[in-house]
Amino acid sequence: MKRIVLLVSAALLTAACSSGGKKGNSGRPDTKGELVSKESSKSFVAARPHGMVAIPGGSFVMGQADQDFTMTPEKTQLKTVTVSSFFMDEAEVTNAQYRLFINYVRDSIARTLLAEAAGGGQSSGDGKGEARNYAYLSQKGDKENKSGYQQFLESQGGRNGYNEAKRLDWSVPLDWNVNQYPDAKYAEILESMYVAPDKRENNKRILDVTKLQYRYEWEDIKDGSKGLRSEKKTSIAVYPDTTVWLRDFNYAYNEPLFDQYFWHMAYKDYPVVGVTWDQARAFTDYKTKAKADSNARSKKRRYAPMRFRLPTEAEWEYAARGGLENAAYPWGGPYLMDDRACYLANFKPKRGNYIEDEKKGTYMYTAPVKKFPKNGYGLYDMAGNVAEWTESPYNNSTYQFSSTLNPYISNRAYVDVKKTVRGGSWKDIGY
Structure with missing residues (x-):
């Protein structure tokens, strides 16, 4: 059971270089031939994403510095490293937040099926919401109302083959109520996303979650720097296990x-569990897409879209320490309880005892987010509750040859290997 942490580098939140968007001669030197920038002199301040806190950059001693009660044979060596500043989610991604992702995937698949049916002329009837109303935006409207850029994309099949030429029309609402289906074709398409009637338990109508596939593209900068193909395409089943x-x-x-x-x-408000590392990465891509789409709709000056990702192991440990050096726990002290004998994190108190005393703040299973004190950086549950995925591979040797500046190992040799989890969970014993 894992937690997803979203992270975006504050150092990378710079304004995108404009190659157009308004008339002018921004590419020409001034009349005296001097290279003087004509860009605005206003300073840039990164906007804090909703639900995130700013983690200042700094250096720290990475690795377990206190006593190793578990006598782990793969104990990492101590190493001083430096990490850049970044934003990090203040708490775990909740079930409600992850369900937004699930609903987006569900609706986008349904709209795509309806749009394909509308393009093939398979719709019938005059009901509101019928398949033809869900046609791609490129199939709607007058050509005169489209910009030259839009017409060019459609004539070329879109920037990435056909993606932009097949943009979905999200303004038309979907109706999942079987009593409100407008026609037979609409019903056929939406019902295809549910478990077949002969395979249902007690005739319960439920979504076939195996069909909830999220497709996205990403660029492997490491491969690109080596002259290898950097564009990657991935399709992930996103429903948690x-x-x-x-x-x-x-x-x-x-x-x-x-x-x-x-x-x-x-x-x-409980943290989502049963999420794989690939699903966690897909969720960060969805978060990035949602932010990019919001920026595109904004009438204000547009900056380069923020890229959300999982934290590296070094970033996670640095953030978990909350600015403290050589502390055994994120709250700093060596004890698992505060001065009122209340537990400071959600973990297994004793052997066989998962809920020693509810009045002390313990939970039998997971706890809702933000139920325990935050650390010095304002982050909750950096110890206990649910274990957390990181971007880093699980390989003890990486500590020996990774860089001391933003340490991170990522190359073709580490694709599809074990990934590192940190923080422990509610079912782990606190030492």
Whole structure:
């Protein structure tokens, strides 16, 4: 069970160099032939993304400096490293937030199927919301109302083959109520996303989550710097694995959590679990896309879209320490309780005892986000509750040859290998 942490480098939030957008001779020197910039002299201040905190850059001693109670044979060596400033989510991604991602994937697939049907002339009837109303934007409107750039993209099949020529029309609402389906074709398309009637349990109508595939493209800068193909295309099934509540606990009855934890409103503020590393990366791409789309719709000056990603292991450890040096825990002290005997994180208090005393702030399973004190940087649950994915591979030797400046290992040899998780979880013992 893992947590997703979104992160964006503050050092990279610079204004995009404009190659157009308004008339002028910005590419010419002035009349005296001097190279004097004509760009605005206003300073740039990075806007803090919603739900994130700014982590100032600095150096720290990476690795376990205190006593190793577990006698781990793969204990990392101590190493002084420096990391740049960045933004980081103040808390775990919740079930409610991840469901936004699921709903986006569901709706985009449904709209694509409807748009394809509209392009093929397969719609019938005059009902509001029928398939033809969901046609691609390129199939709607008069040619005179489209800019020359839009007409060029459509004539070329789009910038990336056909993607921009097949932009979805999100202004037309989807109706998932079976009693409100406008026609048979609309019903056929939407029902194709559900489990077939002959495979349903107690005739319960549920989405076929195996069809919730998120496709995205990303650029491998490391490969590009070596002259290799840098453009990557990935398709990921994004629905979390709810069976972790059963598979991670042998001879235990956790069926209620399997049935309800992800979708029930009672757990909306609980951290999402059962998310793979690939799903976590897909979620960060969705977050990046949502921000980029918002910037594109804005009438204000546009800056380069922020890229959200998982933190590297060094960034995560630096942020977890909260500005403290050689501290055993994010809260600084050597004890697991405060002066009122309340636990400072959600973990397993004792052997076989998951909830020693509810009055002390312990939970039997995961806890809602922001229930425990934050660290010096304003981050919650950097120890306990749910374990957290990082961008870094799990390989003990990387500590020996990685850089001391923003250490991170990423090359073709580390694709599809084990990834590092940090922080521990509610089912781990606090030492």
